Each structure stands twice: as structure tokens, then as C-alpha cells.
Amino acid sequence: MTPPSAGHDSSPWRVLRERLPPLSLMGPFIALILACIFFSLQSDRFLSGQNFSLILQQVMVVGVVAIGQTFVILTGGIDLACGMVMALSSIVATKFAVDIGIDPYAAMACGLFVAVLFGCLNGVLVTVIRLPPFIVTLGTLNIAFAIMQIYSHSQTVSDLPDALVFLGNTFHIGETAVTYGTVLMVFLYIIAWLVLRETAAGKHIYAVGNNAEAARLMGISTRNVLIGVYTLAGLLYGIAGLLIVARTGAGDPNAGQTDNLDSITAVVLGGTSLFGGRGVILGTLIGALIVGVFRNGLALMGVSSVYEILITGILVILAVSTDRLSKRGA
Amino acid sequence: MRLGNHLRISLSISAFYGLALGMWTICDSATAYADAPVVGLITKTETNPFFVKMKEGAAKEAKEKGAKLMSAAGKFDGDNAAQVTAIENMVTAGAKAILITPSDTKAIVPAIKKARDAGVMVIALDTPTDPQEATDALFATDNFKAGVLIGQYAKAAMAGKPAKIATMDLAPGITVGKLRHDGFLQGFGVKEGDPSIVCSQDTQGDQAKGQTAMENCLQKAPDINVVYTINEPAAAGAYQALKAAGKQKGVLIVSVDGGCVGVKNVKAGIIAATSQQYPLKMASMGVDAGVEFAKSGKKASGYTDTGVTLISDKAQSGVESKDTKFGTDNCWGK
Numbered sequence: 001m002t003p004p005s006a007g008h009d010s011s012p013w014r015v016l017r018e019r020l021p022p023l024s025l026m027g028p029f030i031a032l033i034l035a036c037i038f039f040s041l042q043s044d045r046f047l048s049g050q051n052f053s054l055i056l057q058q059v060m061v062v063g064v065v066a067i068g069q070t071f072v073i074l075t076g077g078i079d080l081a082c083g084m085v086m087a088l089s090s091i092v093a094t095k096f097a098v099d100i101g102i103d104p105y106a107a108m109a110c111g112l113f114v115a116v117l118f119g120c121l122n123g124v125l126v127t128v129i130r131l132p133p134f135i136v137t138l139g140t141l142n143i144a145f146a147i148m149q150i151y152s153h154s155q156t157v158s159d160l161p162d163a164l165v166f167l168g169n170t171f172h173i174g175e176t177a178v179t180y181g182t183v184l185m186v187f188l189y190i191i192a193w194l195v196l197r198e199t200a201a202g203k204h205i206y207a208v209g210n211n212a213e214a215a216r217l218m219g220i221s222t223r224n225v226l227i228g229v230y231t232l233a234g235l236l237y238g239i240a241g242l243l244i245v246a247r248t249g250a251g252d253p254n255a256g257q258t259d260n261l262d263s264i265t266a267v268v269l270g271g272t273s274l275f276g277g278r279g280v281i282l283g284t285l286i287g288a289l290i291v292g293v294f295r296n297g298l299a300l301m302g303v304s305s306v307y308e309i310l311i312t313g314i315l316v317i318l319a320v321s322t323d324r325l326s327k328r329g330a
Numbered sequence: 331m332r333l334g335n336h337l338r339i340s341l342s343i344s345a346f347y348g349l350a351l352g353m354w355t356i357c358d359s360a361t362a363y364a365d366a367p368v369v370g371l372i373t374k375t376e377t378n379p380f381f382v383k384m385k386e387g388a389a390k391e392a393k394e395k396g397a398k399l400m401s402a403a404g405k406f407d408g409d410n411a412a413q414v415t416a417i418e419n420m421v422t423a424g425a426k427a428i429l430i431t432p433s434d435t436k437a438i439v440p441a442i443k444k445a446r447d448a449g450v451m452v453i454a455l456d457t458p459t460d461p462q463e464a465t466d467a468l469f470a471t472d473n474f475k476a477g478v479l480i481g482q483y484a485k486a487a488m489a490g491k492p493a494k495i496a497t498m499d500l501a502p503g504i505t506v507g508k509l510r511h512d513g514f515l516q517g518f519g520v521k522e523g524d525p526s527i528v529c530s531q532d533t534q535g536d537q538a539k540g541q542t543a544m545e546n547c548l549q550k551a552p553d554i555n556v557v558y559t560i561n562e563p564a565a566a567g568a569y570q571a572l573k574a575a576g577k578q579k580g581v582l583i584v585s586v587d588g589g590c591v592g593v594k595n596v597k598a599g600i601i602a603a604t605s606q607q608y609p610l611k612m613a614s615m616g617v618d619a620g621v622e623f624a625k626s627g628k629k630a631s632g633y634t635d636t637g638v639t640l641i642s643d644k645a646q647s648g649v650e651s652k653d654t655k656f657g658t659d660n661c662w663g664k
Contacts, residue, residue: 158437248438249439
């Protein structure tokens with residue numbers, strides 16, 4: 001490989017390249033489109049508004065968790081506790097509403113509060129005691145899991161008040177029933193995109209992820225940025241907790257066990273670098289959708305669900321290789 | 331150079347997708363059954379031989395009846411979200427009937443309700459939902475009876491000797507585990523909380539966890555002589571712990587399942603007796619009911635006992651059992 005030289009080409013290719021979104025985003029997008037075309041050819045039930053609404057509904061929980069995960073990964077961290085914090089928050093919200101019988105909206109707020117608390121705890125441990133995020137969140141993963149099992153006695157909470165499952169209700173656009181939760185997910189993505197793109201806080205997150213020391217020398221408080229990011233991520237896991245309650249109609253103490261890896265998968269498929277500092281939040285949504293489209297499409301074709309796992313594995317390797325190679329080429 | 335790399339990467343990615351999707355088109359046989367009734371099977375996991383056998387039974391029966399079988403499973407036991415997703419996808423795919431072994435007996439209920447509201451018949455296999463009426467029908471082993479059989483066997487085998495019982499249970503809140511446990515106690519003729527029950531531990535039906543649980547029980551009560559186990563992997567784990575402590579001779583292990591490995595362990599004397607159940611039968615009956623519903627609109631209903639047989643090579647008087655030859659002929663797994 002030849003070393004890069006400045007200003008070595010001004011061909012139309014270069015102009016085209018600069019106009020297009022980065023390869024890390026285009027790759028997953030092309031993959032998503034190809035997958036959709038393929039499944040449309042394979043099953044006449046795939047290409048319908050109702051089915052796309054269903055896919056969105058199936059990815060909304062992991063999709064919202066993955067927003068938080070993207071923020072954390074952009075700072076060069078990782079959050080293994082996300083799924084458990086989400087599940088704990090959902091158990092708190094449902095048990096407070098059903099067993100204690102407080103107002104469902106207050107119960108939801110309590111669930112969100114617990115999640116924010118865990119996020120803040122992660123942030124403090126990462127910055128103040130300077131522990132690696134992997135270890136910190138491995139610890140809080142187990143703590144959240146244990147608290148949830150102890151508090152719920154490993155029992156599912158059912159017979160929920162309507163307010164708790166409201167986000168799982170639907171409204172109609174034409175023939176298509178759309179879940180309120182999916183609208184919330186899309187809304188959260190747009191907010192996150194604007195925050196990362198347009199605000200100083202967003203630029204600081206990228207800066208800390210690119211080079212924490214340089215960011216500090218520039219006068220950015222890395223500590224505040226990191227605590228803020230982990231706390232915000234906690235809030236998002238709490239919202240995901242409300243979504244999973246709404247989606248399944250129950251407080252499930254077995255929930256969230258694979259959401260940490262599933263959300264990291266979405267982030268990586270979406271082209272965000274696991275080394276921090278590079279990535280686009282909308283890629284994460286595409287990453288989550290790729291997994292959802294394969295799961296749904298293969299199911300419609302009658303292919304066993306293990307193949308979805310196989311394909312996800314291959315895609316992850318492909319995505320990371322692309323990231324690696326494009327970085328080396330730069 | 332960077333541009334070259336980008337191009338090369340894009341090309342290789344496109345080539346890969348082309349290849350992968352092309353392979354799929356060739357492999358795909360889904361379109362062959364365009365008009366066949368679709369029956370869905372959702373198991374707890376893909377890996378447990380019990381569910382593998384169930385899937386085999388369903389696939390065979392579907393082929394014979396000219397139905398198309400769709401299958402899905404959770405990533406782990408208790409993976410409710412994956413089962414909800416599978417139900418939704420099967421309803422969208424036009425399944426007439428869905429057969430499901432619920433991972434979470436309560437949490438799955440709202441999703442099942444939605445499917446039934448959409449006109450799909452839902453039958454629970456092996457594990458009832460909570461409440462049981464959430465599905466149209468239940469095809470399952472009588473788990474209480476399975477427990478009673480091994481309880482009676484253990485009682486007869488002890489022949490009046492004072493018992494020190496350890497129970498290797500499933501997990502809190504899972505009906506199957508509670509039914510077998512309670513059945514065993516009734517068969518043995520003791521009540522919950524009886525002083526002869528010296529240790530009760532959850533194993534999740536897992537061999538390694540069963541071993542750890544038994545080790546801890548032996549620490550607590552070294553003179554355990556009867557071990558009830560929720561299933562045969564837990565029994566194998568308990569045996570490992572007893573063997574390591576040099577106590578495998580004087581201890582009676584009883585279990586439930588009738589898997590081929592379990593029956594082999596009965597033959598080898600590791601497990602004294604096991605209650606054999608029939609997943610293949612559950613699945614084939616389920617597919618039959620699904621095809622019947624698709625053809626005539628007649629729904630299956632209520633509970634159907636798919637049978638349970640006590641397997642042991644040391645028959646006890648007053649307790650009916652079959653030998654391991656019968657067990658091997660009818661076992662599931664390898």
C-alpha cells in the first residue's frame with residue numbers, strides 16, 4: 001500500500017466521493033436495500049407497509065438501547081450493562097404500578113430514574129475512579145441483574161394498567177397499523193442526530209472519543225462529557241425499558257439478556273468505530289434494521305431463525321473489516 | 331489509493347451479498363409449498379435435544395400432511411422477546427396455527443392473544459401458559475404425574491429406610507418445575523417443609539448448575555440418600571458431585587425426561603428411575619391439529635395428555651415401570 005499523498009487526485013471520483021455519505025454509512029445502507037429487494041422477491045408478504053411497521057416494532061427496543069450504546073461507543077467506551085438496566089427499569093415501573101399501586105406515570109418515572117441512576121453510576125466509576133468501561137459495566141450488569149431478580153422474585157409482572165402499555169398501541173396510516181413506540185424511536189434518533197451534529201456537546205463527544213487527552217487540552221471537561229454520556233445512555237435504556245413493557249405487555253425479569261450484544265451489533269453494523277470518535281447515529285438505526293429485516297424476511301421465507309444469527313455474525317465481521325480497511329486506506 | 335481501496339471494498343461487499351443471496355435463492359424451497367397450510371413451531375431454544383426432537387416430529391408430520399412448517403426459537407431458555415417476535419412474523423407469514431413451548435408462561439400471553447385475535451389457532455406444547463386458557467389447547471406431559479411416578483418409585487425403593495431428600499429444582503416461577511416437584515413429594519408421601527427434605531436448590535435444568543447445587547447440598551447435609559432432579563442433565567450433574575464425594579453408591583437419583591442420554595444413565599445405574607415423556611408425539615399431534623384447522627376450521631381445545639412412562643431396570647413392587655429397552659426404543663435425542 002502506498003502512503004497517502006496530499007492533493008493527489010482531483011478526478012470526478014473524488015468529487016463524487018465527497019458528495020456521498022461516508023462508506024461506513026453507505027455500506028450498511030446498500031446492504032439493507034439489497035436485503036429488502038431480495039426478501040421482496042422471495043415472499044409476497046414482505047413488501048407491505050404493515051410488515052415494515054412490524055419490523056420497526058420488532059427493532060424498537062434494541063434500537064433505542066443502541067442509541068445509548070452509540071453515544072458510549074463514540075466516546076471510546078462500551079456498555080455491557082444496558083440490557084439489564086433496561087430490564088430493571090421495566091421491572092421497577094411495572095411492579096411499582098401493579099404491586100404498590102402508585103400512579104402508572106409516576107411508576108414509569110421511577111423506572112426511568114433507576115435507569116438514570118445506573119447510567120450516572122457507570123459514568124462516575126469510569127471517570128472519577130478511572131476504571132475501564134468494560135469492567136465497570138460488567139459489574140453494574142451483574143448488580144442490575146441481581147437487584148432485578150431479588151426484587152421481582154424472578155416473577156413476571158402481568159395485568160398492567162393501560163398507561164404502561166400505551167406505547168405498544170397502534171394508530172393507522174392508511175391500511176398500516178403503526179405502533180406509537182416506533183414513532184418514539186424514530187423521534188429519539190432524530191434528536192440524537194441533531195445533538196451529535198449541531199451542538200457543542202455533540203462535538204465534544206466526538207472529540208473525547210477521538211483523543212481524550214487532546215480534548216482535555218482544548219479545555220473540554222472529559223469528565224463532564226463522559227458522566228453526561230453515560231447518564232444520558234441510562235435514560236435511553238430506561239425508555240427502552242418502557243418500550244419492552246409496552247411491546248410484550250408484561251414486566252419480564254428474563255428480558256434484556258442479549259440486548260448488550262445486540263445493541264453493539266447494531267452500532268457496529270451501522271459503521272460506528274468501536275475505537276471511538278467516528279460514526280453516524282443514523283447508521284445505528286440502519287444496523288438495527290438490517291438485523292430486523294433478516295429476522296423477519298427469513299421467517300417469512302420459512303427459514304429457521306438460526307440463519308439470522310449466522311448472517312448477523314457474517315455481517316458484523318464484514319462491517320468491522322470495512323471500518324478497519326477504510327481507516328488503513330485513509 | 332484511498333479511492334482504490336474504497337472501490338475494492340465496495341465491490342467485494344457487493345460481490346459477497348450477490349453471492350450470499352444467490353445461494354439463498356438456490357437453496358430456497360419455500361416457494362414450493364405456495365398453497366400448503368402453514369404451521370409455525372416456536373420452541374424455547376434450538377439446542378436442547380427435547381426441542382430438536384420436537385422439531386423433527388413436527389417436520390416429519392408436516393411433510394406427510396403436505397403442510398409447510400416454519401420454526402423459530404429463543405436464544406436462551408426464558409427468551410420471551412424472541413418468541414414474541416416469532417409469533418408476529420408467523421402471523422404475518424400467514425400461519426394458520428402456531429405451536430409454542432412458552433419460555434415465560436405469563437409474559438407470552440399478550441402476544442398469543444394478538445395472534446388468536448388475528449384468527450390463528452395457538453396450541454401450547456409441553457408447557458402450559460399462565461393462565462392455561464390463553465391458548466386454544468395444550469398438548470403436554472402430565473408433569474405432576476411424572477413427578478408422582480418417580481416419588482412412588484423412590485418410596486418403594488427406600489423400603490422404609492429413613493430418607494434424607496435433596497431436590498434439584500428448575501427455577502422459581504416455572505410451572506413445570508413446580509408440578510414435578512410437588513408430584514414427587516406427593517408420590518413419596520411427604521409434605522413441603524417436611525424435615526426429611528434437607529436441601530432444595532435451583533438448577534435451571536443445567537448439568538453444570540446441577541453439579542454445583544448438589545455439591546452445596548452435600549456440604550449442608552452429607553447424609554443425603556434420595557435425590558429428586560428436575561431433568562436428566564441435572565441428574566447427571568448431581569451424580570458427578572456425589573461421585574466426587576465418593577457417595578454415589580448409597581444414593582438414589584430419580585429424574586424426569588426420558589432422553590436417550592438419560593435412559594443410558596438409567597441403564598448404567600447412575601439414575602435409578604426416570605419418567606419418560608414424548609416430545610415427538612406432542613409436535614406431530616400439534617401439526618395434525620393445525621392442518622385439521624386449516625382444512626375444516628375445527629379448533630383443538632382443552633388439555634391432551636401425551637403420556638408418561640416410568641423407566642427403570644430395577645422394578646419395584648407396586649410401581650408399574652418399563653425397562654431401559656423400552657426406554658431406548660422410545661427415547662428422544664441421541
